[in-house]
Amino acid sequence: MCLPAWLHAQVGGESVFPLLDESPSARTTAMGGLFISVFDNDAALALQNPSLINPSMHNRLSLHYIDFLADMKEGYAGYVRDFDKIKTTFNAGIQFLNYGNFTATDEIGNPIGTFNGSDYALTLGAGRTYADRFHYGMSATFLTSKLESYSANGAALTFAGAYHDSTHGFTATVLFKNVGTQFKSYLSGQNEPLPFDIQAGVSKRLEHTPFLFSLVLHDLYRWDIRYDDPNEVDQSTIFIDSTQQTKDKKYIADKIFLHTVIGAEIFFGKAFRINIAYNHQRRQELAFQDRRGLAGFSFGADLTINRFTVSYGRAIYNVAGGVNHFSLGMNLDELFGKKM
Numbered sequence: 113m114c115l116p117a118w119l120h121a122q123v124g125g126e127s128v129f130p131l132l133d134e135s136p137s138a139r140t141t142a143m144g145g146l147f148i149s150v151f152d153n154d155a156a157l158a159l160q161n162p163s164l165i166n167p168s169m170h171n172r173l174s175l176h177y178i179d180f181l182a183d184m185k186e187g188y189a190g191y192v193r194d195f196d197k198i199k200t201t202f203n204a205g206i207q208f209l210n211y212g213n214f215t216a217t218d219e220i221g222n223p224i225g226t227f228n229g230s231d232y233a234l235t236l237g238a239g240r241t242y243a244d245r246f247h248y249g250m251s252a253t254f255l256t257s258k259l260e261s262y263s264a265n266g267a268a269l270t271f272a273g274a275y276h277d278s279t280h281g282f283t284a285t286v287l288f289k290n291v292g293t294q295f296k297s298y299l300s301g302q303n304e305p306l307p308f309d310i311q312a313g314v315s316k317r318l319e320h321t322p323f324l325f326s327l328v329l330h331d332l333y334r335w336d337i338r339y340d341d342p343n344e345v346d347q348s349t350i351f352i353d354s355t356q357q358t359k360d361k362k363y364i365a366d367k368i369f370l371h372t373v374i375g376a377e378i379f380f381g382k383a384f385r386i387n388i389a390y391n392h393q394r395r396q397e398l399a400f401q402d403r404r405g406l407a408g409f410s411f412g413a414d415l416t417i418n419r420f421t422v423s424y425g426r427a428i429y430n431v432a433g434g435v436n437h438f439s440l441g442m443n444l445d446e447l448f449g450k451k452m
Contacts, residue, residue, distance in 0.1 A: 127307040
């Protein structure tokens with residue numbers, strides 16, 4: 113029951129609740145779908161990495177919506193609040209993924225109606241600081257899913273730690289993501305694994321420049337995540353030309369790059385920034401063989417107007433299209449003109 117697993121550019125059919133791997137915000141979508149090592153006041157960062165939850169996010173609300181291919185829709189709403197007395201900052205968020213409508217048929221293919229499917233997730237997280245530069249956090253996500261007459265539910269934990277040096281604009285982080293299980297499976301007695309992952313990331317803001325660079329490594333618990341296509345002829349990428357490799361070399365360079373998402377943010381003052389990123393796994397798995405185009409690339413922008421931050425992100429899956437992500441962030445203290 114993993115119909116949409118291809119959407120987030122992972123090896124399909126290996127796990128349930130693909131919602132856990134979807135991008136929560138337009139900024140994250142623009143940065144290749146994984147953006148886990150930037151320490152600022154963006155409340156949406158709390159969903160993917162709870163160690164980034166910090167007091168600068170206090171009383172911030174973020175709303176997000178994705179227009180997927182076909183008629184699939186996804187959304188996320190998150191809120192962060194800091195409690196200074198216990199030196200802990202909390203995040204709460206709710207996420208949904210609607211798969212759209214499908215045609216139901218009988219045993220020989222005759223249409224007999226329609227059905228739909230959707231996933232929902234409620235996440236509660238907390239982050240704390242240790243010795244000024246070290247941060248740690250944990251989140252718990254409760255999941256439910258319904259596909260036609262089948263339903264499932266479960267829960268997942270994410271543990272994370274980060275090092276942030278504000279003086280030099282450097283952040284490094286590691287997280288153990290989606291440690292959990294199904295409580296109820298779609299088919300009785302056939303529990304399926306959640307999309308567990310170990311990720312690490314670093315970001316660096318170059319001093320006296322408007323540039324911030326990000327590198328994220330994913331699927332670190334397994335080396336070979338390359339899809340072995342027996343019909344493969346050409347695997348050219350912007351980094352390497354796999355046609356120049358032999359199977360004896362086992363595509364070493366390709367296997368390394370499949371674990372990486374690289375991106376950059378360019379700041380134009382405090383009110384505007386643009387993002388661009390490249391996800392090699394997405395390009396390799398989703399691009400059309402004969403027309404690779406800009407598959408794997410993503411881009412976006414953020415604009416702060418008065419008390420609101422409006423964001424847009426687009427991820428290109430292949431020449432047939434991609435996804436558009438829209439976000440709205442706000443500081444409720446500024447919005448209502450008082451400390452809440």
